[in-house]
Amino acid sequence: MQELIEDFLQYLRGIWLKRRYILLALWIICPIGWIAVTLLPNQYTAEARVYADTRSLLQPLLKGLAIQTDPGQELAMMEKTLLSRGNLERIARASDADIRVNSSAEYDELLDDLKETIEIDKTRRENLYTITFSGDPPQYVRDVVQAALDVFVENTLGEKRQDTDTANSFINQQIQEYEARLIEAEKRLASFKQEYTEFLPGKETTYYSNLEAVKKQLEETRLQLSEAQTKLTSARAQLASEEALASQQTAKVRTEFDDRILAMQTRLDDLLLRYTERHPDVIEMKRQIASLQRQKDNAIVNAKTPAAIASESVIYQDLKITVSQLENEVASLKVREQRHQEKVESLEQRLRQVPDVEAKLTGLNRNYEITKSKYEDLLSRRESALISESAGKTTDDIKFRVIDAPRVPLEPSGPKRPLFIAGVLILALGIGVGLSFVFSQINPAVSSVQQLYQQTGFPVFGVVSATQSSGLAKIEKRKMRVFVLSNAVLLCGFIGFMVINLLPNLHSKIILGLGGLL
Known part of the structure; x- marks a missing residue:
């Protein structure tokens, strides 16, 4: 255990001796990274909350008379298919996002961006949905959320009507086919009875x-x-x-x-x-x-x-x-x-x-x-479908109530610039430490008696300290002052960038000023 601690201390001393690489990494990466983070465009987030009420007074009354569907399954299906390509194209047209692109490739990128950015979440117990979108500018963000909300509601309400029409058309077609088959079966049965009337039961x-x-x-x-x-x-x-x-x-x-x-x-x-x-x-x-x-x-x-x-x-x-x-x-x-x-x-x-x-x-x-049983069953189902269609025209199984309508965001929701600035500092410090460690292993410098003994194999009987006349202590002090002063300046810059990015108004003024100069 003592040897492991000694090896760790040797690595730390080697990194300290090569600390100039830490300084270089900090001064190269931090300013560039902080400026890049500061210049990142603002991201605005808009959200809407809507409640889907699946309770209907007609459902108990129509039990056994009309076709009963599970509204929860319809909502789950629409939640999963909201971000399909067809719905994304409707959202892009409704929010005028499609006029912002000039080619099919850009249009595909726009749809991909909408698919990755639009989020729809549901609470576990209640049918409360939250639609969120982040982007720029604020009005565009609000329009996208509103379009997504409209598509979600319209698709849910229109899907049942479309299914009802499709079901009625299919049932009518099946009734015609079974009616023809029933007539043909009746003819065959009557002809057979006429031919073998004396052999019939009885x-x-x-x-x-x-x-x-x-x-x-x-x-x-x-x-x-x-x-x-x-x-x-x-x-x-x-x-x-x-x-x-x-x-x-x-x-x-x-x-x-x-x-x-x-x-x-x-x-x-x-x-x-x-x-x-x-x-x-x-x-x-x-x-x-x-x-x-x-x-x-x-x-x-x-x-x-x-x-x-x-x-x-x-x-x-x-x-x-x-x-x-x-x-x-x-x-x-x-x-x-x-x-x-x-x-x-x-x-x-x-x-x-x-x-x-x-x-x-x-x-x-x-x-x-x-054939007769199927035909009668189809007639019964058609009546149920007609009752369901009439009930659907009278009232909806799902009623949507908008809890929070989408609004134009006044303040940006991102990016999290202070977090990114701290991350850039940590990244630069980590790269600098890594470089110092690598160079300390490539070009090692002896920093202790134990290390010298391990590398040479000769016993060390004494140590000669640096004197004032040799000038080594003065050089070491100067290096220390440069290191500390550079880090202090860098720390001031870190604090300054943090202040700028923590105050949205100050950040906006600086960005506008830089835009005017450019």
Whole structure:
């Protein structure tokens, strides 16, 4: 720690030995800086305070009827966009700042200067806004603040009207589009209902009931057909029995050929025992038997036939009529069964189409209901927008009250010349100390026994002080007097510049005098 203190003291002694650089820096920088600060143009500041009242008696009354907006968000948006290029151009035109420039580059610089200089502040809790601007001359400063205040108020009030007009135009356009879509959806739905009227909901029950009824009729028809076929089979069996009975009666009729045929048949059997089928005697015997059989048949035909015998029976006649009626009934029932079967298949085919038709109808109804709901919602919103527009024409959601109007500043607000003058002095002193330190390190001078020992490495046994005869003490005193006197003069100059810049009237007179001399 002791070594650090000793090193610090050595640096201070080195700076002191090179103090002429401090003096040079002070005398070069301070006069120039003080004069420059004194000649800085005056800056005037104007401000305006405005209160935005967002409370409205109509808001509770119009709740649910009109479109409610948040005035706080509108104010926040306008606060952020006040310094946009469009608004800055309006401010420049309103304050006649645009006539002070001669080129587009200067105009852009003017807008940049307005953007950097105009300030808008808001208190945390209350909607109290302060608009501030600093510049020169005073009238221009006041005009800029007034223009910024006007733009802020007009934009806030006009933005809602513009939004209302835009919203109404958009809603009307959407209503026209949805109205056309609604009409088209209604046409598609009506056309679909006309095409598939028998498949619509409610008809399905009829289809199922009809199908069940037809199936029941088909089952009854098949039952009747089965009964009729059974009766027909029984009647045909009875008829066949009667015909067989008649045949038996016919077979009992004997002729003159029966004995001969029987004798020849017996002889044929004997021949077949001895000969084959191809033997001439066998063939001749078969021929004779066949000839006799034909003669017998002709004799029987000429006598009563089985049909004739059967036709003489009343039962046979009734059975024949019954069979004919049953055959007609069976044929009729088959036709009816076929028709019922076709009707069942047709109904089943149609019922298979019902789910598809219902799905399509559901889609059409869904699209129609969505379009209708949106259309009705848009109509409701248009009414709300119209009510909001009427309410906006009657009263404003935001009312501005100017607390402090901008005034032409009588005294300059800046620049802070005394602070700048002190800053120039501190800057010059710092530069001088820095230069002295740098040169003390570049060209060091031994100022203590300890430093000499550190640099040479030889022990120091004594120190010889400067005598009057050497003239060193006189030179050192003269340097000290010059340093002190120069700093005293510089201090007087510092005090003088501070006084001039602390008194605005004196400063103005001096500036005017210098302007006349120049």
